Amino acid sequence: DPAYPCARLNQVLDDAAPRLMLCDAAGREALGAEAIADLRVIDLDAATPVSARLPASDPDPHALGLTPSHLAYIIYTSGSTGTPKGVMVEHANTVNLLHWNDSVFAGSETSRMLFSTSINFDLSVYECFVPLSRGGTLYLVENALTLAQTPVDVSLINTVPSAITSLLDKQAVPQSAKAINLAGEPLKLPLIERLFENTSTQTICNLYGPSETTTYSTWICMPRGQAVVETIGRPISNTRIYVLDDHGQPVPFGAVGELYIGGAGVARGYLNSPELTAERFLADPFSDQTDARMYRTGDLARYLPDGNLEFLGRNDEQVKIRGFRIEPGEIAARLCEHALVGDAAVVARQDATGDKRLVAYVVCRPELGADEADGAELAAALRAHLGGLLPDYMVPSAFVRLDALPLTPNGKLDRKALPLPADDAYARRAYEAPQGEVETLLAAIWRELLGVERIGRHDNFFELGGHSLLAVRLLARLTQALAVELPLATLFAKPTLAELARESSISLITQEFDRDELQKLLSS
Secondary structure, eight states: OTTSOHHHHHHHHHHHOOSOEEEOHHHHHHHOTTTTTTSOEEETTSSSOGGGGSOSSOOOTTTTTOOTTSEEEEEEEOOTTSSOEEEEEEHHHHHHHHHHHHHHSOHHHHSEEEEOSOTTSTHHHHHHHHHHHTTOEEEEOSOGGGGGTSOOOOSEEEEOHHHHHHHHHTTOSOTTOOEEEEOSSOOOHHHHHHHHHHSOOSEEEEEEOOGGGOSOSEEEEEETTSOOOOOOBEEOTTEEEEEEOTTSOBOOTTOOEEEEEEETTOOOEETTOHHHHHHHEEEOTTOOSTTOEEEEEEEEEEEOTTSOEEEEEESSSOEEETTEEEOHHHHHHHHTTSTTEEEEEEEEEEOTTSOEEEEEEEEEOGGGTGGGSOHHHHHHHHHHHHHTTSOGGGSOSEEEEESSOOBOTTSSBOGGGOOOOOGGGSOOOSOOOOOHHHHHHHHHHHHHHHOOSOOOTTOBTTTTTOOHHHHHHHHHHHHHHHOOOOOHHHHHHSOBHHHHHHHHHHHHHHHHSOHHHHHHHHHO
16 A cells, blocks of 8 residues: 555565565655665556556466465554564465355345455455456445545445444445445444434445454344344354353353354465464364364454354454554554654553544653653654554554553553543644634534644644544534535645635635636635
């Protein structure tokens, strides 16, 4: 994904060590010339397209010695050690996912699918290959929130609950979408009910599965008119689910245990990480197949009386925010690389609106004077540092400076003792009070959405913890308050309070005057 920081992309490139790279101008710029200098590169911007240089017929995989056990792709996830880890997924794993989809979804449901997920996130595997394998159509958009600006005639939307919530708030779920698949975050009853009430979708499916078991491992389909439930359902085809105790034994029905996944979706392991592979990919003692393996997810669950699975969260530090799987330890490791930081911890906190946000707690190096630095300036510096190393969704909203990290008696981080972030924990500009009615109104909306008490006219929406989903909510609130429709791109281009207020005012003026009248007004 060329939107990822260069440092992050180069980490992946070094670990994967590809023999061949397909690269366009955007890819070259994102990676840097030095990173690809020694690679064999096919230029996708060349005057003669690659397809013109290839034979018209597909090669015979058997003649090339290819089998279903060869790798289909490697996808990188956040790693607790501080570096991303590559999950090796074989063709057989992916084909099982596609085969299951063909057995449960009608062709009409998957014939026109929205392809909105970054290829660094494994929902994209489903979105891309399901319709292509069935002769369907992909509608390629920058992200799912694009639907709020440009409606697309899709039959199925496959996204995360937080994204579909934002589209609901904007009344932007296409009426053509007869099926909605949701994954990556817990799916709650109120959202299911809102979707059925406010869209024409006929089925809502909740899907669960880590990248290590090929996108989806369990699912439940809820047709319109039938009971809706908060559950991750049952295994997909050729998949086995175990709920085990600390000794690797099945827990009693209804008891809480850790989820282990076996079957055809279990990936080969982690690239270049044999120890981590041995830790998470274990022999499956419950299978009668030779060399069968199961993946230890780290997720907690229990069986409900109806046989469906209830997801109960993580048993470690890993978190999911807006569908992205994040290891806080990786972010803390990157923070500690900054010269001013002596120690750091990162946690996910729930704000007043119920959204999860990352908060960083840092212990500065007093010998460098960092412990005396202005809090907002320190937050801005650390935010910029992480922004050059990690994807946007891994950059914390707030940075809290502490004299020392609080510890429990056994020496572990005491999360309960970590304070809530104050206003100076956010990256912000020199304060100047909002001016005029529009800026004051916008500041009130920002205050509510961001949970930050003091909003200045030069503050940046994204530096205060805003993200694309909050951006959609902000614009929806703006429409309600001022009857102003601004495109999402405007907020990304004009993210400060004063800039956005000016754009809103201009939009208000253009609604009062036609183009000729406005031109006369401006020229006078």
